[in-house]
Amino acid sequence: MKLRTVQVKMFRNILDSTEVAIEPKVTCLVGKNESGKTAFLQALWRLNPARLKPAFSIPDHYPAWLEKRHRNEGRVLEEVRAIQAVFEWEEPDRNAVEQVFGQGVVKDASLTLWKTYENKLGWSSGCDEGVAVSNFLGTAVPKEMRKTFKGATTFKELVGFIQNELKNAADDAEQTTLLQGVAAKITALLGSGTYTQKLFAAVEPRLPRFFYFADYSRLPYTARIEHVLKAGDSNLSDEEATARALLRLGGAEDEYLLNPDYERRKRELENVSNELTEDVRKYWSQNPDLRVQPEITQKTEVRQDGQHAVLDELKVRIWDNRHSLSLPFNEHSAGFQWFFSFLAAFSEYEHQSPPVVILLDEPAVGLHARAQRDFLRFIEERLTARCQVIYTTHSPFMVQPGHLERVRMVEDRSKEEGATVSSEVLSRDPDTLFPLQGALGYDLAQHLFVAEHNLVVEGPADFTYILLVSDWLREKGRTALDPRWSIVPVGGADVIPPFVALLGQHLNVTVLLDSRKEGHQRLERLAKDGYLNKKGIILLGEFLGRKLADIEDLFSVPEYLELYNKAFGASLAEATLTGNDPIVSRIARHLGNRFDHGRPADVLLRQRDTFLPKLSEATLKRFEKLFERINSTLIT
Numbered sequence: 001m002k003l004r005t006v007q008v009k010m011f012r013n014i015l016d017s018t019e020v021a022i023e024p025k026v027t028c029l030v031g032k033n034e035s036g037k038t039a040f041l042q043a044l045w046r047l048n049p050a051r052l053k054p055a056f057s058i059p060d061h062y063p064a065w066l067e068k069r070h071r072n073e074g075r076v077l078e079e080v081r082a083i084q085a086v087f088e089w090e091e092p093d094r095n096a097v098e099q100v101f102g103q104g105v106v107k108d109a110s111l112t113l114w115k116t117y118e119n120k121l122g123w124s125s126g127c128d129e130g131v132a133v134s135n136f137l138g139t140a141v142p143k144e145m146r147k148t149f150k151g152a153t154t155f156k157e158l159v160g161f162i163q164n165e166l167k168n169a170a171d172d173a174e175q176t177t178l179l180q181g182v183a184a185k186i187t188a189l190l191g192s193g194t195y196t197q198k199l200f201a202a203v204e205p206r207l208p209r210f211f212y213f214a215d216y217s218r219l220p221y222t223a224r225i226e227h228v229l230k231a232g233d234s235n236l237s238d239e240e241a242t243a244r245a246l247l248r249l250g251g252a253e254d255e256y257l258l259n260p261d262y263e264r265r266k267r268e269l270e271n272v273s274n275e276l277t278e279d280v281r282k283y284w285s286q287n288p289d290l291r292v293q294p295e296i297t298q299k300t301e302v303r304q305d306g307q308h309a310v311l312d313e314l315k316v317r318i319w320d321n322r323h324s325l326s327l328p329f330n331e332h333s334a335g336f337q338w339f340f341s342f343l344a345a346f347s348e349y350e351h352q353s354p355p356v357v358i359l360l361d362e363p364a365v366g367l368h369a370r371a372q373r374d375f376l377r378f379i380e381e382r383l384t385a386r387c388q389v390i391y392t393t394h395s396p397f398m399v400q401p402g403h404l405e406r407v408r409m410v411e412d413r414s415k416e417e418g419a420t421v422s423s424e425v426l427s428r429d430p431d432t433l434f435p436l437q438g439a440l441g442y443d444l445a446q447h448l449f450v451a452e453h454n455l456v457v458e459g460p461a462d463f464t465y466i467l468l469v470s471d472w473l474r475e476k477g478r479t480a481l482d483p484r485w486s487i488v489p490v491g492g493a494d495v496i497p498p499f500v501a502l503l504g505q506h507l508n509v510t511v512l513l514d515s516r517k518e519g520h521q522r523l524e525r526l527a528k529d530g531y532l533n534k535k536g537i538i539l540l541g542e543f544l545g546r547k548l549a550d551i552e553d554l555f556s557v558p559e560y561l562e563l564y565n566k567a568f569g570a571s572l573a574e575a576t577l578t579g580n581d582p583i584v585s586r587i588a589r590h591l592g593n594r595f596d597h598g599r600p601a602d603v604l605l606r607q608r609d610t611f612l613p614k615l616s617e618a619t620l621k622r623f624e625k626l627f628e629r630i631n632s633t634l635i636t
Contacts, residue, residue, distance in 0.1 A: 001206060001354065002087060003088075004022055004086045005020060005022060007084045009084075010063055010077075012043075013412055014419045017040065020421045020423075023406050025406075026384060026403070026406050027388075027391075028392075028399060029390065030407055031394065031411055031432050032394055032431045037361070038361050039419065041359045041392060044357075049212070051233060051241050053233050053234055056116070056119055058077050058117050062077060065415065078117050079116055086110050088110055089106055089109060089111060089126070093206050100189075101199070102135025102136070108125075111123065129154050130154070133154060133158055137158075158186065162179050208388075211349050211359065212359040214362070217342075218341040219337070219340065219345075220239050222313050224313055225296070244348075245345045246314070246316075249347045272292070273291065276347075280340065284336070284339060287322060292316065292319075294314060294316050297315055315329075316328075335366035335367040346358070357390065359391070360389065360391035364395075369397040396434070396435045409423075409424070423606070453482075454485070455481075455485045457490075457551075458489065458513065459489050459490075460489050461551065464605050467487060468605065469620075470623070472615075482627075482631045482634060511536060514550045538626075538630060540554070540626075548585075550582045550585075552582065555619050557583055563604055567599035567600045568599065
């Protein structure tokens, strides 16, 4: 099953997160310290944990300033759903249920799971018991008897019908035998439980578990092997659970690492070393000359009864070939300790079925910026191959500028409102926005000084429309923007001339502008002075046969209004707008004020799979004509 939405209520500083959409691969929670990011992950972890057994606790987790007030108001805090998640049924999940109850039982596309402060798990399956009963009657009951049970929509009702019929058929041995046979088949299907219990038994093994990893989950330098392997989740710390994962990677559950035969034990240790060292070399660019060296040592302890006990301990050292020395694991950098610990912990769940949902709390925070980028690559290449990933960050280098649709903003707004989680990149707090701004600034700088060909546009909306429609046309084998172009939004028409003056002599720059009455004398002067190729000034009106035009006018009016209406919850129709000037001007005139051009573009970004296939042929041809014109300015 795939996780689709999450809602957290009354957990620490989150009063009600509302439903938060989760991306199919990666979801990034961005916010400053103490904003509620960790609270969100920890509430979700408690829904169905993969390791350890964290529980909800009213004294520890219910918002302290509301606990007594809500008690006095008569609320039953133990029944509050601290966490609720919606999962999407996938084909194997449907098949598992239909093998038990027959075709068509799974009616709804989603399954909802929740946990209360009593730590009771609740669920709504989206399955139809009436269909299950009908399937049962169709296969387990003789045709001539089925009318006897007409109207039964639950197995409980079916059993009631059978009991009544048995009373009526007390003198009819043949009918009694048939009814008892049906009852026996119900028992064979449901066992001693109910339909709901049998259904959950089929579904529960398929529910994803949540693997939570934080800074305090780091691997310890020394771990007592027998304790780590036998103590159980309730008696292990988070770091000991990571040590257990490392031991299991080496097959310690089969006692290979405790084998008295030195050669066998050494071979298993080398297997562990090789497995982890390969990942370190591939994803740790800071120093590729490191090698993992796990060892087993023995320690003698005196028990309370005076007897001596020999305990096996795991110790981990790291060999640095660059400097020809080895150091204890805990004497390496904090960033490397975190990275290596996560590799070890994840190894326990990488191939688990069903795949876990990985919850990473401030991952890679101790890593250099380049190493953080390496970890993002690790997420894309390794983690998302099977697992969904949700991680928190306040680092610009852990935000992917090309995947802003994955970002959820977390902001603690007030005591009354609590922490909010939103997919809208709109925040009243500049500190919350800073990681996104930093990521975009870094990406822009990288493009400017690396890319040879730069298409300068006025703002993010232009960037979004051009990029998404170009990708769509390329996918269809039609004319798209040449991949050599780097699209650079600079924040408005007034910013473009100084931008070109600074960089135009060093880079190939083409400028795409809205067509306006006032003209573009400053750009023309820059072209005359050699800062810009005059052919590289492109006005959108060229493609629409009008003096005034904006990027939005490349869409048909109904197409753009659909984006606008979805962005603002409006219901504007073409007939309500007056004039023949650009669509954004007509809307602004109708409203009596300007509006945020970026929000309709954001709708297209998030709903591209729905909207792009509906674009008219005329719209696609206008974009193709634009891309041909832009591509013609490439300097080869």
